[in-house]
Every structure is written in C-alpha cells, then in structure tokens.
Amino acid sequence: MKNISKILLTIFSIGLLTSCEKDLDVNTNPNTPRTINSSLALASAEASIVAITGGELANLGGFYAQYHTQAPSAGQYDIIDQYNLPTSYGNALWSELYSGALNDLNYVIEEANKEGNTGQTLVATTLQCYTYQVLTDVFGDIPYKDALQGTSNINPTVTPGDEIYTDLLLKIDNALAAYNANPVASDFGTQDVIYEGNMDNWVKFANTLKLKIYMHMAYTSLANPTAVKALLTENNFITKDASFAKFGTQTSQRNPFYETNLSSSPGLGDINHVASNSLLSFYDLNNDPRLTAVYRATTAGTYPSLNQGDGENFTNTAVSYARPNIIATTPVYLMTVSESYFLQSEALIRYSSESGAKEKYDLGVQNSFTTYSLTISQATALTGTGGAYEFISGLSVEQAVRQVMIQKWASLANVNNIEAYIETTRTKFPEVVAFGTQDYSIGNRIPSRTSILTSTTIPSILFYPQNEVDRNINITQRASITQKVWWDQKN
Missing domain, CATH: 1.25.40.390 (Serine Threonine Protein Phosphatase 5, Tetratricopeptide repeat)
Structure with missing residues (x-):
C-alpha cells in the first residue's frame, strides 16, 4: 500500500x-x-x-x-x-x-x-x-x-x-x-x-x-x-x-483534500481553490442554503466567485473569494x-x-x-x-x-x-x-x-x-482526452 x-x-x-x-x-x-x-x-x-x-x-x-x-x-x-x-x-x-x-x-x-x-x-x-x-x-x-x-x-x-x-x-x-x-x-x-x-x-x-x-x-x-x-x-x-x-485534526489524520490543499502545506495551503460561478451562482440565484455548506465566506462574510478558468485575468488572491468548505474532519x-x-x-x-x-x-x-x-x-x-x-x-x-x-x-x-x-x-x-x-x-x-x-x-x-x-507493452497511450468512455453515447 x-x-x-x-x-x-x-x-x-x-x-x-x-x-x-x-x-x-x-x-x-x-x-x-x-x-x-x-x-x-x-x-x-x-x-x-x-x-x-x-x-x-x-x-x-x-x-x-x-x-x-x-x-x-x-x-x-x-x-x-x-x-x-x-x-x-x-x-x-x-x-x-x-x-x-x-x-x-x-x-x-x-x-x-x-x-x-x-x-x-x-x-x-x-x-x-x-x-x-x-x-x-x-x-x-x-x-x-x-x-x-x-x-x-x-x-x-x-x-x-x-x-x-x-x-x-x-x-x-x-x-x-x-x-x-x-x-x-x-x-x-x-x-x-x-x-x-x-x-x-x-x-x-x-x-x-x-x-x-x-x-x-x-x-x-x-x-x-x-x-x-x-x-x-x-x-x-x-x-x-x-x-x-x-x-x-492532527497532521496525517485529516481529510485528504484538506490535508493536501487547505492545510498549511507549503505552496498549497488554501491558495488555489476558489468557488466557480457555475455552482455558487446556481445556489445563490435559487436561494439555496447549500451555498454556505459547500463554500466558506470571505472574512467580510461574502461569497464572491469566478467564472470557470477566469483566475488568470485577476491579480487578487484566494482569500478574496469563497472557497471549498472542507475541514480536517469532513x-x-x-x-x-x-x-x-x-x-x-x-x-x-x-x-x-x-x-x-x-x-x-x-x-x-x-x-x-x-x-x-x-x-x-x-x-x-x-x-x-x-x-x-x-x-x-x-x-x-x-x-x-x-x-x-x-x-x-x-x-x-x-x-x-x-x-x-x-x-x-x-x-x-x-x-x-x-x-x-x-x-x-x-x-x-x-x-x-x-x-x-x-x-x-x-x-x-x-x-x-x-x-x-x-x-506495460499492452497499453498504448490515447491520443486525446476528448476521446469518449464507452457509455458516453448521448448526442
């Protein structure tokens, strides 16, 4: 293992x-x-x-x-x-x-x-x-x-x-x-x-x-x-x-996503993940209280989010946005x-x-x-x-x-x-x-x-x-990640 x-x-x-x-x-x-x-x-x-x-x-x-x-x-x-x-x-x-x-x-x-x-x-x-x-x-x-x-x-x-x-x-x-x-x-x-x-x-x-x-x-x-x-x-x-x-709550005992991404791990600690508009806006526009269960607010108590992949167009940091609400014991x-x-x-x-x-x-x-x-x-x-x-x-x-x-x-x-x-x-x-x-x-x-x-x-x-x-000589690398899994047959 x-x-x-x-x-x-x-x-x-x-x-x-x-x-x-x-x-x-x-x-x-x-x-x-x-x-x-x-x-x-x-x-x-x-x-x-x-x-x-x-x-x-x-x-x-x-x-x-x-x-x-x-x-x-x-x-x-x-x-x-x-x-x-x-x-x-x-x-x-x-x-x-x-x-x-x-x-x-x-x-x-x-x-x-x-x-x-x-x-x-x-x-x-x-x-x-x-x-x-x-x-x-x-x-x-x-x-x-x-x-x-x-x-x-x-x-x-x-x-x-x-x-x-x-x-x-x-x-x-x-x-x-x-x-x-x-x-x-x-x-x-x-x-x-x-x-x-x-x-x-x-x-x-x-x-x-x-x-x-x-x-x-x-x-x-x-x-x-x-x-x-x-x-x-x-x-x-x-x-x-x-x-x-x-x-x-101790190191090496925590939820694996939290351990890797949200704890104080060097270079990774809570600086990479912010809420996507796709889900957060869905919750928000429908007055769905799951918003506050899925995301953490900023220190100002607000829930800003970004369009998917839009982070490169801004110069602020993760703390300016809502972030995944995953804790050590999730x-x-x-x-x-x-x-x-x-x-x-x-x-x-x-x-x-x-x-x-x-x-x-x-x-x-x-x-x-x-x-x-x-x-x-x-x-x-x-x-x-x-x-x-x-x-x-x-x-x-x-x-x-x-x-x-x-x-x-x-x-x-x-x-x-x-x-x-x-x-x-x-x-x-x-x-x-x-x-x-x-x-x-x-x-x-x-x-x-x-x-x-x-x-x-x-x-x-x-x-x-x-x-x-x-x-493994019997595995050939696929050409693209746009190929489909066999059940992916919906038009």
Missing part, C-alpha cells in the same frame, strides 16, 4: 499495513505487522480508496464539474483548468488503486473464499467492483481480466469498458447470491470503517452500486430496463451514507442516500413512465440537505409547489432527467466530486454552453476561460498513466 493510505490508517490506530506492493521494510518499523489478516487488508483497501476518491479525484472532479476553479495569483492547478493534463497525471492514483485497494481486496476475497465467509466476500467484492467502476469511468478500457496476477503477468491487456461493466454486475450478483444462500457475518467490526461490518448495509450498498452501473449504461445498447425494474421492485437500497468519517463519501434516490428517480423516468419519480427526486434533495447538515424543511421549501426546485411532471424524458441531474450535480459538491464529473459527462447535464450564453440559475457550465480545447469541448477521459504505458 502506498504512503498516502498508510497515513490515513493512523486515523483509526490499526497500524501501518503491508500489502501486495509494499514500499516500507517491516523489519525497521515496529508499528507494521509482520502478517496481515483480512480485517487489516480491508481497512488498508478502504484507506486507499478514500485517499484517492477523496483526494486527487475530488480535486480533479471539482474542477471538471465546475465546483471550484483556480484562484488568481496561484497556479498549482492551471493545467487542470486549462484541460491540459500531462500523460503523467494519473500515475499516483492508478498505482494506489491497483497496488493498494484492488490487491488488498483480492487478498480478502481469496482468504474469505477459503474460509467460506460469504460476508467478507460480499464486502470485498462490492468494494472491488466500486473501485473498478471508478477506474474504468475515468480511464476507459483498463486492465481487468488479466489484472492482479503479480509477476505471473506483468503486461496485462486492457478489457473493453462494456465487458468490465457486464462482469462487475455478474460478480456482485454472485457475491449476493452466495451470501443470501449462506449468510456468514463478515466479523470486520470497526476495521470496516465504512459500515462497521453491518451486512444489511453492505447488501444495500451492493444493490445501489448495481443500480448505478445500470444507469451509467442508459444511453447504450446494454441498457437493461428489466433488471432495473427488478431492483426498484426489491427496493433494498442504502439508507445510510457510505462514508469514511474517522478523520482527526467525511469522504463513496455513495450517499441522496445519490441513491436520484438514481431511482432517473430509472423511474426512463423505464416506468415517470411513475414515482417525483417522490424519489424530492427525497434525493431532502437527503442532500441532510448530508450537508441542513434541515429537511429547508429542502421542502425549494421542492414544494412553486419552489425553485419543484419537480415538473409531464416533460420529455430528457427534460425530466435534466431536473434530476441538475439536483444530483448540486448534491455532490464536496461529497463525491468525481462522480459528479462522470455523471455530467454521461448525461450532458448541466450543459456546457458558450460563455456569455450561460444561465447559471438553471444550471449551466461553460468551457474554462483558459481552455486549450475548441468551442464547448471539455475532457471526457484521462490519459493512461505514463508509468503504466512505459511498463
């Missing part, structure tokens, strides 16, 4: 762990166990996933979903705002998720299968499928069928994304079926920081992840209304946010109840003639407010009759879906930024419109003002990590 997840593991005092790709000599570290068991490996994997989804991918997703933009008089992330990522960008996150999370989860699955522990198998399989889903959604075709074979195969081929998705669903179904046929408790306890070994919650998480995967396929030939309707009928989705909430979320309801609402619009979609939409907004520690009454004031977010029935499918997706986008800020970017790429909501034509009140994005791309084009995929291209 890599250094960043080792740091996170100190949060809950289980020691620094070894994994399949060790970079620390256990003989010189008395805090490192000489052997590893399934509980420790699971904790290691969860820390790796959280370190990346709540750290580097939260940073990237926040720029691309247009929650934050590069501050004036700083330039650490200009290349992201410019859509000018180098081929080396994904090196660290790829390594952490493959060598850390996926390998550790593979170990858990192998050990659980030996012992017949169906609960452990289900937890680890679901987390492994979640990790692969994130990887293939941002990198496209990736090593999958040939992956995790160690030195027996150092040049794994890539598997097409549609085949990965199909197999992820099969793996989840098999793990659920095995657990339901012989339900053995995982016994992970508190070393499972997400759900503390609660198998009911993990079954719900597995079902919700299946729904997410199916809905990501909505614009493709693999769309499966029958399977989605079966999930909706079963109605066994998460009722508790899947989050990692064990952060502390949880990292893998999936929220709000996201689950929005997935259900979209599914009902697409496959059940909108029946019940409004109820799920309203619950999605309400649970978003709950995640941000706001009140349900504040949400219902906006979703009620005549409210700015009232669900309008009887629209075309895409316009009905747009209502859901705008609220989903508004609910994922500082919660799951990379999923927001994935979903805006899949559905094209909020739309990217030419600068000067945007209407922030309804939810619009613009091309970054410093974009190196043409017209309203924004990135659709990441370059393969150059380290992997250099090592």
Whole structure:
C-alpha cells in the first residue's frame, strides 16, 4: 500500500499495513505487522480508496464539474483548468488503486473464499467492483481480466469498458447470491470503517452500486430496463451514507483534500481553490442554503466567485473569494442516500413512465440537505409547489432527467466530486454552453476561460498513466482526452 493510505490508517490506530506492493521494510518499523489478516487488508483497501476518491479525484472532479476553479495569483492547478493534463497525471492514483485497494481486496476475497465467509466476500467484492467502476469511468478500457496476477503477468491487456461493466454486475450478483444462500457475518467490526461490518448495509450498498452501473449504461445498447425494474421492485437500497468519517485534526489524520490543499502545506495551503460561478451562482440565484455548506465566506462574510478558468485575468488572491468548505474532519463519501434516490428517480423516468419519480427526486434533495447538515424543511421549501426546485411532471424524458441531474450535480459538491464529473459527462447535464450564453440559475457550465480545447469541448477521459504505458507493452497511450468512455453515447 502506498504512503498516502498508510497515513490515513493512523486515523483509526490499526497500524501501518503491508500489502501486495509494499514500499516500507517491516523489519525497521515496529508499528507494521509482520502478517496481515483480512480485517487489516480491508481497512488498508478502504484507506486507499478514500485517499484517492477523496483526494486527487475530488480535486480533479471539482474542477471538471465546475465546483471550484483556480484562484488568481496561484497556479498549482492551471493545467487542470486549462484541460491540459500531462500523460503523467494519473500515475499516483492508478498505482494506489491497483497496488493498494484492488490487491488488498483480492487478498480478502481469496482468504474469505477459503474460509467460506460469504460476508467478507460480499464486502470485498462490492468494494472491488466500486473501485473498478471508478477506474474504468475515468480511464476507459483498463486492465481487468488479466489484472492482479503479480509477476505471473506483468503486461496485462486492457478489457473493453462494456465487458468490465457486464462482469462487475455478474460478480456482485454472485457475491449476493452466495451470501443470501449462506449468510456468514463478515466479523470486520470497526476495521470496516465504512459500515462497521453491518451486512444489511453492505447488501444495500451492493444493490445501489448495481443500480448505478445500470444507469451509467442508459444511453447504450446494454441498457437493461428489466433488471432495473427488478431492483426498484426489491427496493433494498442504502439508507445510510457510505462514508469514511474517522478523520482527526492532527497532521496525517485529516481529510485528504484538506490535508493536501487547505492545510498549511507549503505552496498549497488554501491558495488555489476558489468557488466557480457555475455552482455558487446556481445556489445563490435559487436561494439555496447549500451555498454556505459547500463554500466558506470571505472574512467580510461574502461569497464572491469566478467564472470557470477566469483566475488568470485577476491579480487578487484566494482569500478574496469563497472557497471549498472542507475541514480536517469532513467525511469522504463513496455513495450517499441522496445519490441513491436520484438514481431511482432517473430509472423511474426512463423505464416506468415517470411513475414515482417525483417522490424519489424530492427525497434525493431532502437527503442532500441532510448530508450537508441542513434541515429537511429547508429542502421542502425549494421542492414544494412553486419552489425553485419543484419537480415538473409531464416533460420529455430528457427534460425530466435534466431536473434530476441538475439536483444530483448540486448534491455532490464536496461529497463525491468525481462522480459528479462522470455523471455530467454521461448525461450532458448541466450543459456546457458558450460563455456569455450561460444561465447559471438553471444550471449551466461553460468551457474554462483558459481552455486549450475548441468551442464547448471539455475532457471526457484521462490519459493512461505514463508509468503504466512505459511498463506495460499492452497499453498504448490515447491520443486525446476528448476521446469518449464507452457509455458516453448521448448526442
């Protein structure tokens, strides 16, 4: 496991762990166990996933979903705002998720299968499928069928994304079926920081992840209304946010985005990220109290923001603007109840003639407010009759879906930024419109003002990590980050 997840593991005092790709000599570290068991490996994997989804991918997703933009008089992330990522960008996150999370989860699955522990198998399989889903959604075709074979195969081929998705669903179904046929408790306890070994919650998480995967396929030939309707009928989705909430206030114990970007780290401490007009103005123009949950005010108590990528046109600094409201102890979320309801609402619009979609939409907004520690009454004031977010029935499918997706986008800020970017790429909501034509009140994005791309084009995929291209003869670097992930088929 890599250094960043080792740091996170100190949060809950289980020691620094070894994994399949060790970079620390256990003989010189008395805090490192000489052997590893399934509980420790699971904790290691969860820390790796959280370190990346709540750290580097939260940073990237926040720029691309247009929650934050590069501050004036700083330039650490200009290349992201410019859509000018180098081929080396994904090196660290790829390594952490493959060598850390996926390998550790593979170990858990192998050990659980030996012992017949169906609960452990289900937890680890679901987390492994979640990790692969994130990887293939941002990198496209990736090593999958040939992956995790160690030195027996150092040049794994890539598997097409549609085949990965199909197999992820099969793996989840098999793990659920095995657990339901012989339900053995995982016994992970508190070393499972997400759900503390609660198998009911993990079954719900597995079902919700299946729904997410199916809905990501909505614009493709693999769309499966029958399977989605079966999930909706079963109605066994998460009722508790899947989050990692064990952060502390000391160095190396803190939320990974905060640790890297908002603490006193030299050259990075709270000087790069300011609020993007795209989201802040949406909140502001709709009198949405989530504005003060997502952003911190200036010392004057105001919330100025910038058009995406406009920082280079100003000479002031980040303190002149609203900034991401992430503190040392802010949880990292893998999936929220709000996201689950929005997935259900979209599914009902697409496959059940909108029946019940409004109820799920309203619950999605309400649970978003709950995640941000706001009140349900504040949400219902906006979703009620005549409210700015009232669900309008009887629209075309895409316009009905747009209502859901705008609220989903508004609910994922500082919660799951990379999923927001994935979903805006899949559905094209909020739309990217030419600068000067945007209407922030309804939810619009613009091309970054410093974009190196043409017209309203924004990135659709990441370059393969150059380290992997250099090592693996079966991976060829893609030509552009405007190529599309396989499910990105909406016109």
